[in-house]
Amino acid sequence: MSKEKFSSRRKFLLTTARAAGLAGIGALVWSSMLEESTASSLILRPPGALPEKDFLKTCIKCGLCVSACPYDTLKLAAPGDHKPMGTPFFDARDIPCYMCTDIPCVPVCPTGALDEQSVSTDGELDINLSRMGVAVIDSSACVAFWGIQCDACHRACPLIDEAIIIEYDKNERTGKHAFLTPVVVNDVCTGCGMCEHACITEKAAITIIPRDVVLGHAGSHYVKGWDKKDEARIKDATGATTHTELSKQSALDSLNDDSELY
Amino acid sequence: MKYLISRRITQITVMALYVAANVWGLKILEGNLSSSVLLGTVPLSDPYAVLQMCVAGSVITTDVLIGAVIIALFYGVVGGRMFCSWVCPINMVTDAANWLRRKLGISHVQKRVYMSRNLRLWILAMSLVLSFAMGLTAFELVSPISMLHRGLVFGMGFGFSAILIIFFFDLFVHENGWCGYVCPLGGFYSLVGKFSLIRVKHNVDNCTECMKCKVVCPEKEVLHMVAKHSATVTMGACTNCARCIEVCDDDALNFSIRNFIDKK
Ligand code: SF4
Ligand code: SF4
Ligand code: SF4
Ligand code: SF4
Numbered sequence: 109m110s111k112e113k114f115s116s117r118r119k120f121l122l123t124t125a126r127a128a129g130l131a132g133i134g135a136l137v138w139s140s141m142l143e144e145s146t147a148s149s150l151i152l153r154p155p156g157a158l159p160e161k162d163f164l165k166t167c168i169k170c171g172l173c174v175s176a177c178p179y180d181t182l183k184l185a186a187p188g189d190h191k192p193m194g195t196p197f198f199d200a201r202d203i204p205c206y207m208c209t210d211i212p213c214v215p216v217c218p219t220g221a222l223d224e225q226s227v228s229t230d231g232e233l234d235i236n237l238s239r240m241g242v243a244v245i246d247s248s249a250c251v252a253f254w255g256i257q258c259d260a261c262h263r264a265c266p267l268i269d270e271a272i273i274i275e276y277d278k279n280e281r282t283g284k285h286a287f288l289t290p291v292v293v294n295d296v297c298t299g300c301g302m303c304e305h306a307c308i309t310e311k312a313a314i315t316i317i318p319r320d321v322v323l324g325h326a327g328s329h330y331v332k333g334w335d336k337k338d339e340a341r342i343k344d345a346t347g348a349t350t351h352t353e354l355s356k357q358s359a360l361d362s363l364n365d366d367s368e369l370y
Numbered sequence: 371m372k373y374l375i376s377r378r379i380t381q382i383t384v385m386a387l388y389v390a391a392n393v394w395g396l397k398i399l400e401g402n403l404s405s406s407v408l409l410g411t412v413p414l415s416d417p418y419a420v421l422q423m424c425v426a427g428s429v430i431t432t433d434v435l436i437g438a439v440i441i442a443l444f445y446g447v448v449g450g451r452m453f454c455s456w457v458c459p460i461n462m463v464t465d466a467a468n469w470l471r472r473k474l475g476i477s478h479v480q481k482r483v484y485m486s487r488n489l490r491l492w493i494l495a496m497s498l499v500l501s502f503a504m505g506l507t508a509f510e511l512v513s514p515i516s517m518l519h520r521g522l523v524f525g526m527g528f529g530f531s532a533i534l535i536i537f538f539f540d541l542f543v544h545e546n547g548w549c550g551y552v553c554p555l556g557g558f559y560s561l562v563g564k565f566s567l568i569r570v571k572h573n574v575d576n577c578t579e580c581m582k583c584k585v586v587c588p589e590k591e592v593l594h595m596v597a598k599h600s601a602t603v604t605m606g607a608c609t610n611c612a613r614c615i616e617v618c619d620d621d622a623l624n625f626s627i628r629n630f631i632d633k634k
Binding site for chain 1: 405413427525532
């Protein structure tokens with residue numbers, strides 16, 4: 109066998125198998141690198157950014173948005189930032205988005221990864237439509253929840269009394285003071301991060317998190333019966349009535365029968 | 371030397387213009403090599419990046435498409451891999467590695483590691499398959515070329531390590547390893563430049579068979595005609611770096627305009 113020359117057919121098969129194997133290794137290593145580099149979901153994008161999945165395949169990583177930002181808010185992820193390489197992001201605690209009314213960062217984007225439509229109404233740019241993230245308050249670290257007066261985030265918010273409101277409550281501990289606590293209105297908050305930047309605690313008690321990471325969704329089968337608009341959704345609903353048969357066993361039997369506990 | 375100097379001037383000027391645009395707002399050439407705006411109006415985009423975006427399923431805007439077509443046409447005419455030796459900043463890294471390799475004589479002590487020149491085309495194909503399968507721009511997210519040109523303009527991070535890997539790979543593992551065998555962007559441009567017009571031409575009558583040109587050429591295969599017969603270098607892999615022209619003391623190599631009609 110060892111002396112025998114390989115037939116050309118066998119040679120061909122072996123070469124093909126080897127090439128396929130090498131390609132397989134390459135593809136596996138490469139795709140795991142890609143998985144790894146795009147795994148981080150806690151990343152704040154510039155105003156008007158497409159949903160993360162589309163953003164990743166559309167942004168060409170030119171940095172034109174970064175150059176356009178007058179406040180140096182935006183950065184391109186470099187190796188070591190642990191973010192998809194070359195894509196623009198910002199760190200709100202460091203420099204938040206200052207909500208330029210002319211949104212210079214968006215129209216310069218050549219690829220549409222920053223979508224002008226999503227931040228305009230009737231062709232007019234409106235930065236308040238941007239949804240870069242949503243502010244989330246850690247009520248155990250926020251000193252306002254301790255009863256200490258601080259509304260730094262509230263005053264920093266460009267949508268004061270719309271995106272952050274202040275709620276009042278009695279302070280039972282002292283009996284004569286009030287709690288003035290900030291509450292974020294999720295639908296209105298743009299995620300600009302000025303609140304996080306302004307927060308006075310050592311590590312910010314209000315943090316911007318990408319909306320799809322933190323916001324829930326109740327599902328369409330819950331209807332707010334007290335809300336005329338919401339109730340209109342079930343105006344034409346048809347449905348079947350279901351009947352569940354009553355158990356014939358006595359109540360005592362079911363209490364003594366422990367089989368369903370395990 | 372004049373070609374080497376002009377290459378370095380072009381490479382450095384392009385990068386300097388990008389830096390000037392980002393740092394001082396000098397609006398001549400903004401962005402980076404992935405996509406830029408020339409004089410505030412003309413879009414320019416990396417056609418290979420745009421191709422990956424296409425197969426990944428992204429909606430391509432007209433700006434980016436026009437930019438990619440301009441660049442592809444430009445290199446399609448002047449020589450695809452002219453990008454490699456005249457613009458790409460990695461070229462300075464690999465040239466440095468290669469220079470050191472020659473000075474130290476590493477090629478003499480090293481056993482030849484076999485790699486196929488076609489490897490880069492396989493990597494190119496794989497980048498497109500992966501882009502398609504994962505809905506991502508597979509090479510753009512790991513490209514050390516972008517790490518370097520983007521890093522120079524927008525901040526490097528740990529990008530230096532990737533550049534060092536390429537440097538040491540070319541120095542110790544394989545002569546011209548990265549640009550000559552691995553880089554899919556180089557492979558892409560060698561396809562783009564298949565029919566380009568500016569070409570090196572060999573005149574065998576002047577050739578003294580010193581073979582210095584084959585020593586300096588990073589893509590030796592393209593000079594297969596040297597000392598055999600007069601011909602134009604037609605292989606797409608030639609980077610038009612003009613190293614062979616500069617090293618030839620006998621005027622047997624020169625740039626010429628490719629003649630498609632009078633094929634010889
Ligand atoms: S809106 Fe203004 S501050 Fe915010 S990211 Fe864009 S350019 Fe920067
Ligand atoms: S301008 Fe658009 S394509 Fe360029 S880096 Fe910013 S988001 Fe990406
Ligand atoms: S991120 Fe903070 S400052 Fe900005 S809109 Fe939301 S609550 Fe207001
Ligand atoms: S082969 Fe690749 S890295 Fe080398 S010069 Fe060309 S594009 Fe740049």
